[in-house]
Every structure is written in structure tokens, then in C-alpha cells.
Amino acid sequence: MAHADREEIIQVVLDYLAQYDTSGTPGLDEDLFESGRVNSLFSIQLVGFLENTFRIKITVTDLDLQNFATVNRVADLVLAKSATTTGA
Amino acid sequence: MRHLLTAEETQYHKDLVERVGVAWGTGAADWDRRGGLPADVVRWCADEGLFGAALPAEFGGGGATAVRTGLMYEALGRVSASLASLVNVHGMAAQTLAKWGTEQQWASVMPGLAAGKRVAAICMTESGAGSDLSAIETELSEREGRLVLNGTKVFITFGQLADTFLVLAQREGRSVTCLVDRDNPGLTTTSMGDVLGLRAAALARVELRDCVVPAEDVVGRDGFGLSILVPHALEHGRHAVAWMALGMLGSAFSAVLDFVHERRSFGRDLVDHGQIQSMLTRMGTDLEAAKLLCVAASRAVDDRAPDASARILTAKYFVCRVLEEHAAQAVQILGSRGVLEDGVAARHYRDAKILNIIEGTTQIIERMLAPIFLRTRSQGGL
Numbered sequence: 001m002a003h004a005d006r007e008e009i010i011q012v013v014l015d016y017l018a019q020y021d022t023s024g025t026p027g028l029d030e031d032l033f034e035s036g037r038v039n040s041l042f043s044i045q046l047v048g049f050l051e052n053t054f055r056i057k058i059t060v061t062d063l064d065l066q067n068f069a070t071v072n073r074v075a076d077l078v079l080a081k082s083a084t085t086t087g088a
Numbered sequence: 089m090r091h092l093l094t095a096e097e098t099q100y101h102k103d104l105v106e107r108v109g110v111a112w113g114t115g116a117a118d119w120d121r122r123g124g125l126p127a128d129v130v131r132w133c134a135d136e137g138l139f140g141a142a143l144p145a146e147f148g149g150g151g152a153t154a155v156r157t158g159l160m161y162e163a164l165g166r167v168s169a170s171l172a173s174l175v176n177v178h179g180m181a182a183q184t185l186a187k188w189g190t191e192q193q194w195a196s197v198m199p200g201l202a203a204g205k206r207v208a209a210i211c212m213t214e215s216g217a218g219s220d221l222s223a224i225e226t227e228l229s230e231r232e233g234r235l236v237l238n239g240t241k242v243f244i245t246f247g248q249l250a251d252t253f254l255v256l257a258q259r260e261g262r263s264v265t266c267l268v269d270r271d272n273p274g275l276t277t278t279s280m281g282d283v284l285g286l287r288a289a290a291l292a293r294v295e296l297r298d299c300v301v302p303a304e305d306v307v308g309r310d311g312f313g314l315s316i317l318v319p320h321a322l323e324h325g326r327h328a329v330a331w332m333a334l335g336m337l338g339s340a341f342s343a344v345l346d347f348v349h350e351r352r353s354f355g356r357d358l359v360d361h362g363q364i365q366s367m368l369t370r371m372g373t374d375l376e377a378a379k380l381l382c383v384a385a386s387r388a389v390d391d392r393a394p395d396a397s398a399r400i401l402t403a404k405y406f407v408c409r410v411l412e413e414h415a416a417q418a419v420q421i422l423g424s425r426g427v428l429e430d431g432v433a434a435r436h437y438r439d440a441k442i443l444n445i446i447e448g449t450t451q452i453i454e455r456m457l458a459p460i461f462l463r464t465r466s467q468g469g470l
């Protein structure tokens with residue numbers, strides 16, 4: 001899924017979250033960490049999942065709470081990274 | 089294990105088991121008595137490329153797959169859990185840096201770590217914070233324009249020997265990690281004294297008093313120490329511990345199998361007594377299950393499978409649990425010989441307990457795994 005559009009990304013991320021969280025679909029701007037949906041084991045799985053699915057590499061410069069906090073922000077991150085990643 | 093591995097993996101493992109065995113097969117009891125590993129053992133690990141084996145090739149590492157990395161820990165665990173732990177804690181720190189370091193850190197720190205010229209330790213635990221690391225008090229703060237680190241870490245594996253320390257701290261309440269060198273004037277290490285197991289792991293209390301930390305030695309970003317960097321390190325650690333426990337279980341089983349053949353009691357070989365057969369059978373089947381779980385976990389990592397973390401947890405939990413049970417049974421079967429410190433059974437018996445405390449205690453792993461099993465079932469996966 002190297003060049004997905006925003007809606008596709010959001011859907012893929014929501015599907016992934018649904019596997020870990022059976023309490024219903026989060027709002028796109030809901031803080032995943034503060035709401036307790038995401039624990040520490042999950043956060044590194046999420047990094048691995050995003051890297052594999054969208055063929056991007058998440059590095060220290062992406063470690064910004066803003067990037068991971070909500071589904072919308074995750075989508076922004078993936079879009080921004082996909083734009084700078086050539087090939088795959 | 090041949091039936092679970094490729095021909096190359098089998099060969100790699102066989103060679104390494106032989107090399108470790110020839111070099112250090114009889115050293116472990118003495119290391120435990122001394123409470124540390126001799127310098128030539130550490131150098132040997134470096135020369136053999138073990139410290140960097142699992143690091144990506146672009147950092148000068150061996151680029152080993154997870155399966156090969158696991159087989160390395162198995163081979164080391166057979167001989168000594170302390171020896172395997174030397175490579176493990178170094179790996180935990182180095183892997184974390186390989187993933188979350190900056191270009192500058194990769195250039196300045198990774199070559200030494202990959203070559204094993206410098207040995208790393210990882211400092212998370214404090215006297216008031218073990219399983220719950222959110223309670224750590226070690227503080228990175230700014231003073232007169234400089235970053236200073238203050239706090240005390242305890243039970244740091246090879247803390248008496250390491251050249252560099254990856255330290256978990258908090259800055260204004262947000263978790264963060266940073267590197268501190270042995271020669272930092274604010275850092276002192278002292279022995280934790282005599283311990284039950286991992287006796288050769290040179291455990292240290294690490295005191296950090298106004299350690300000046302250059303800004304470029306901060307690893308990761310504030311707020312991500314606990315959520316990303318520590319879990320990353322622990323994942324490497326759990327994978328390693330599962331495999332080293334497998335090696336220990338295998339060598340305890342071998343010692344028992346040798347013994348039940350040669351020892352006679354009540355006119356029979358020991359192996360001909362039904363109760364002994366029960367113990368052997370439980371040990372043998374658990375060993376087989378342990379191999380399957382370890383290989384499955386590593387293959388999941390190599391395949392970047394979404395359930396890799398859960399498989400690592402499962403393997404760590406199971407193998408360490410059965411090791412603890414069977415190391416005790418190995419001592420039982422060996423009788424008085426089992427308690428001799430020169431034998432493998434007594435040492436594995438003591439070390440097995442430790443493996444159920446480090447990289448997540450039994451209870452902490454249960455708290456992580458139970459919800460995973462529930463979820464898997466609710467998704468029709470069980």
C-alpha cells in the first residue's frame with residue numbers, strides 16, 4: 001500500500017485498531033493514548049504496522065505525540081512520509 | 089530442533105554451540121563464584137561478532153534474522169544465563185539506538201557497539217519502580233543551560249562492566265532516555281552483592297549525581313521513553329530470554345538423560361523407574377513445545393507478522409515457566425549430585441527463577457497476555 005489516499009489510510013488504521021480494541025470505533029480526533037485505547041505494547045506494534053503496511057520508515061524525527069495521538073494525525077504522518085519515500 | 093530449521097540455520101547453530109562449548113563449556117561455575125565474567129570472555133564475544141550479530145548491517149552489525157539471533161541466545165544459554173545476558177542487555181540498548189537514534193548517534197556510538205568494542209547496559213529499574221516504570225524518579229533537568237541527570241538505578245545487569253548506559257529518566261514528568269558513559273564524573277557503579285541467580289552478571293547499583301548529559305545524547309523524544317523506547321528494548325530482551333531459557337532447558341535435560349542411563353538404584357537403571365519416566369516425559373514434551381514457540385515467535389518477527397509481539401510474550405512466558413519447573417526436577421533426578429555448583433542443574437535452577445522476574449515478571453506478562461487471548465477468541469482466532 002505504498003501510495004494510499006487519506007481515506008484508505010484512515011480505513012486501514014481503523015481496521016487495525018479494531019483488532020486491539022473491541023470498545024468501538026474511535027473518533028478520528030479522539031486521543032488514543034489519553035483515552036486508554038493504546039497501551040505501550042500496542043504503540044510499538046502500531047509503529048511496525050504502519051511501517052509494513054505503508055512501506056514507510058518511522059524514525060526519531062517522527063516521535064511527536066502529535067503524530068500518533070489520533071487517527072487523523074496518524075493519517076497525516078503516513079501521507080507526509082509516503083510523499084517523501086520513493087519506490088518501495 | 090533440526091525439523092524446525094533450514095539447513096543453514098541448523099549449521100549455524102551447530103557451529104556456534106560447538107564454539108561456545110569448546111571455549112567456555114566448563115567456565116560457568118567459576119564465573120558464578122567470582123560474580124562476573126573474565127575480560128577474555130567479553131572479548132571473545134566481541135571477536136565472535138556476538139554483540140553486533142542482531143544489528144542491521146548498515147550499522148556494522150551482522151544483520152542476523154530473528155531465528156539466528158534466537159539460536160545464538162540458545163547456544164549461550166546452554167552454557168550460562170549470565171553469559172547470554174551480557175549479550176542480551178547490550179543488544180537491548182543497541183537495538184533501541186539502532187531504531188530510535190539520530191544520524192549523529194549512529195555515527196558516533198553504533199560502530200563501537202556493533203563491534204563490541206564498547207559494552208552497553210540498560211538502566212530502567214529503581215528501588216521504587218520496577219514493574220511500574222511510570223514511578224521512576226531519575227530526573228533529567230536543565231541547569232544553567234546544561235542537561236543534568238540525577239537518580240539511582242538498581243539491579244543493572246553488567247552495570248559493573250558496561251562502558252555505556254542507556255538510562256530511562258523523566259524530564260518534567262515526561263519519560264525520556266539518554267546515554268551516559270562510564271567515564272562521566274557523576275556516574276558511579278557498585279555491586280549489588282551476592283544474589284540468588286545470574287551471579288556472574290556483575291549486577292550494579294548505578295548512581296547518577298549531576299551527570300552532565302550533552303543534548304545530543306538524549307535518545308528518542310520526551311514522552312516516548314515509556315511508550316516506545318522501553319517496549320522496543322524489552323521486546324528484544326524477551327525474545328532473547330525465551331531462547332536462552334530454551335538453551336538452559338535443553339542442557340538440563342541432557343544432563344538428566346546422561347544421568348538416568350548410568351545411575352542404578354534398586355537393581356535397575358534409574359530410567360526404568362516409572363516416576364523418573366514421568367518426569368523425563370514432561371521435560372521432553374515441554375522442551376519440544378518450547379522449541380516450537382521460540383521458532384514461531386522468531387519467524388513471526390522475521391515475517392513482520394502483526395502477532396509477533398504476542399508470540400514473543402507467549403514464548404518468554406512458557407519457556408521460563410517450564411524451565412523453572414524442570415530445572416527443579418533436574419536437581420531432583422540428579423539427587424545429591426544435582427546440588428553441586430559445578431553441575432549445570434544447580435545453576436540453571438537458580439538462574440531459572442531470575443528469568444521469571446526480568447523483562448517482565450510472570451504476573452506482568454499474564455496481564456499483557458490474558459487480554460490478547462480474549463481478543464483473539466472474540467475475533468474467532470482461537
Ligand SMILES: Cc1cc2nc3c(=O)[nH]c(=O)nc-3n(C[C@H](O)[C@H](O)[C@H](O)COP(=O)(O)OP(=O)(O)OC[C@H]3O[C@@H](n4cnc5c(N)ncnc54)[C@H](O)[C@@H]3O)c2cc1C
Pocket residue numbers: 177209210211212213217218219220242243244245246285286289291442445446447448449450451452455
Ligand atoms: C538478576 C536481575 C537482573 C536485572 N537486570 C536489570 C537490568 O539490566 N536493567 C534494569 O533496568 N532492571 C533489571 N532488573 C530489574 C527487573 O527488571 C525488575 O526486578 C523487574 O522489572 C520487577 O520489578 P521489581 O523487582 O521492582 O518488582 P515489583 O515490580 O515490585 O513486583 C513485585 C512483585 O509484585 C508483582 N506485581 C507487580 N505489579 C503487579 C500487578 N500489577 N499485578 C500482579 N502482580 C504484580 C510482580 O510480578 C512481583 O512478583 C534485574 C533484576 C534482576 C533480579
